[in-house]
Amino acid sequence: MSVLILRAAAVLYALAAGAYVAFFARPRHTRVATVGFWLLAAAFAVHAAAIGVGCAEFGGREFFSLRGGLVLMVWLGAGAYLFLGRYYHMPTVGAFITPLILVVLVPAVFGEPGRPGVPPETLRNPSVTVHIITAVLGVALFGIAFGVALMYLLQEREVKGKHFGALFSRLPSLDSLDQLTQRLVRAGFVFYSVALVAGTLTARVVWKSAWSWDPQQVISLAIWILYGAMVQLRHTGWHGRRYAVLTLVGFVLVLGSMLTLGMVPGATRHSGTYGAPVSEAGGAQ
């Protein structure tokens, strides 16, 4: 059931992306951007319903898998973009973010949610919920920052290369893109930090140790340090091109690690049985 609603949401996401891209191609039709915004808002609402129904169906278990994580990321990312759209008037950004959302969502839409490794009862803990939501929101914000940083680099190439073509007139100013990237990175870092703290607390309870050299832990810490460094570097004068490149690298690392760890079975205790004794997990299956 929930997957059907999710597919409906995906169609709305696709329409929103279509509208934003069409607006980008023909910026004279500002109404198309407004249509895109409301389509995205509708997609967000339908997606929320899908998540709600999914929780009722599977008790939230689906969010323990990579697929569930990506679906949640799309939802939070779309929400974050809608929220930003209210404060920054840059509809052309939508043409970069909505396709990104679609790319992440499409693999998850096909096929049934499946039966992810059933988390043990010990994981049914509020700190896990906080951990999942903040981590995914942090990554979603890094994702949007990625899109905006990409726009920065494209615009910088136009401005610096003295090539005042279609992109030049459509993309926002370098200064506003730079500022937006910085704010997104900072906000993402805050949520990611909360996720790490919640994760560490959970690990202490479930795995009996806060740090166990789990690959996910190592990579998450690396990502946290990278983004933390970016927040710091900003104060020492890093901005513009270098900052945008760093933002791109950061998100590629995030996405790459998520996909590799999610696809290699048993690489990390963040999947499968979540480090619980096999008998317990097997029993629940």
Added chain:
Amino acid sequence: MSGHEVFLVGLSHKSAPIDVREKVALTGDDLKAALGDLRGMDGVTEALVVSTCNRVEVFVHADAEEPARRFFTSRAPDADGHLYVKRGMEAIRHLFRVAASLDSMVVGEQQILGQVKEAYGLASAASAAGAYFSRLCNRAFATAKRVRTETDIGKGASSMSQVAVELVEKIFGDLKGRSILLVGAGKMGALSAKALAVLGADRVLVTNRSPERGLALAEQVAGTFRTWEELPRLLTEADVVIVSTGAPTYVVTKEMARAAMRARHTRSLCLIDLAVPRNVDPACADLGDVFAYDVDDMERVVEATHQARRGEALRAEAIVEAEVMAFTREREARAALPVLAQLRRRAERIARAEAERTLAQVGAKLDEKGRRSVEAMAQAIVNKLLHGPTARLKEAASSGDTALPGAAADLFGIEADAAGQEGRPPGDRPERAAASTERS
């Protein structure tokens, strides 16, 4: 059309040099007086004068062009050789093209529509423009708006200073909390600094080798003068630097820019070099967050804009053409319809009278149904008889044929005043009658 139509006599940047144009250009009260004079002339029912620094054009609704021509020859006898005269559809097309900025020196510039609107406002206030010019001008404004929204004719930067504005906008967004530095007292530099004012810079700094000219320039652009020796430090303060000195060498070197960038922390620097030979080392652009442009770069943008606008102008011309056709067709339809209405009214009156006469004689022998049949027969004869002429007249009206309505009026002996006089206020009688006949 009772001999009245639109005439245009005018001169513009395309036909006359500035010294002729300035002799005939009028503003304010002089223009009002001239409108009054035009309106007072024999055979002129309406008048409109568009007077800007690039064109002076007199539109009259009259039986001849002479009154409009006299407007020019009385003011400047030598204007005669520079005048162009257009009438009817040609004049209408010209007005539409002017309003849509297709006849401007810089095609697509925004000002002209406002100027034409102002001209119409003046003519209207002076009672020189009546119902016909009201329709004509409103159609011209609507056409201009269509051109602006449906084509990209107004897009892009069409002058160097506009390019500067666009560039700075794409780098900084706006200039709130930032400052502009003007190096050297070149004319282009001052123009660009003035144009950049739209972005709301906090302050304008001016420096020049000779303090006298620098101070004068500072006053001109509402800026603060700083001495030439301060230049390296000014580069750390200002965000947009416009350089236009007469110096034969680089005034801003890469070393200076590098030193400035170190002190600028996170702020980008935009260097605009308007001097020939160049005053800013082009190697400055290799530095991160330094954006440097020279005259060639800027001119390339202007040329690209003009090229794009030429392409858009073709699409705009098509819109203008369609609007001109629609407008003239509507006018002609209006002219033909009164004839039709009169004709139909007269025929119906005759039919009704004849039916009544017949009924008065034999009505007593008929029942209700029979009486209605007689009335219906009379009406049917009228309809059948007029079916052909009606179709033909409507067709003639929409294809712009004015001879046929005139001939019809002659043939059926319909009063000339019904043949749709131009200059009647909208909703005037014959037209309203025509409209109601059409509906029935």
